Amino acid sequence: MSIFSWLFKRPKAVNAEADSGSPKGRRPTLQVSRDELFLTVESLDFYGLYQLSKSKQWAIGWRDSDPAAGRGGHRESGLGAYVLADLSSGTVSCNGTMARPNNGHVSDSGVFCLEDWHFGSSLSGTFSVFDPAGAVIITKELTANIFTSGISRNGKYAFCATANSPSEHGNKVFLFDLLKRVELYCVTPKAGWPESYEVDEKTGELIAHFKEVGSFRYGIDGQFLDGDQLEDANLTSSRFERILLSAEKVLGEVDLSNERAVEVLDAVQRARSLGADQYPAWRATALKVQGLAHEHLGQYAEAVQVYEEALSLNPKIGVKRRLASVVKRINTR
Secondary structure (H helix, E strand, O other): OOHHHHHHOOOOOOOHHHHHOOOEOOEEOOOEEEOOOEEEEHHHOEEEEEEEOOOOOEEEEEEOEEOOOOEEOOOOOOOEEEEEEEOOOOEEEEEEEEOOEEEEEEOOOOOEEEEEOOOOOOOOEEEEEEOOOOOEEEEEEEOOOEEEEEEOOOOOEEEEEEOOOOOOOOOOEEEEEOOOOEEEEEEOOOOOOOOEEEEEOOOOEEEEEEOOOEEEEEOOOOOEOOHHHHHHHHHOOOOHHHHHHHHHHHHOOOOOOHHHHHHHHHHHHHHHHOOHHHOHHHHHHHHHHHHHHHHHOOOHHHHHHHHHHHHHHOOOOOOHHHHHHHHHHHHOO
């Protein structure tokens, strides 16, 4: 039986008074319970996924379904619900409704955030942060789907990142100062999409964590602080895709030194040995990037050879003009 099927067999989670979307204040209950995945509040007939605060005092639970109407997930109507529980006292601090609540997080201070994935199929979402009584601290309407979000340990900062979208909000990361109730920045994440983010509350730096690559920082103003470290990590990666994409980026730097170009050339050749040559599209890319490195180093004969091979695999790989230019240089020596 699916999760939605199980939920739909349960009574409605929020009464009619809560359907306005306004959270309710603290109420005593001794019926808050949880297992590994789900939070249950018997007095509200609530059952949903949840996340704990680091201190394990708070639990934010959410249910992206309308059990009474038998609707969950992608839909056009039927409100979902959320509950903030204080597990130390067995009380519900607040509860409310929104269209499609998802991916909740709660700080040790009880400040919590939720993503509303909206009804319908449009690329959109709303990121909201609430205080423990359910009052809104920050809300951000987005014209892109939300990729991930979170809150700092003590509730000083919150962040959200979006997926691709043709709108101004597509592929962006946002940082919010919850004490000042302001958006600090909205930037295109130069590090790409990490496995997770966290915020250093002492510095306000947003840290992007990449599995098997490392952690890289954005400053309080949104500037990417660890660009060189990221490129070095990618070039020494065990994944040929990361190596090749990073290598091409490094070779496009205006002040590229010959020493750095040699490092990139070695990395590209290693990427080919790691498996890039087994896939025609990636092999063509590897040959293109290898040619760029040879060309920068003045190794024109080698550049011609790999450019020609890249074009034989993919005539639209984008090196025809470079090949002609290199051949001209050789002929005019």
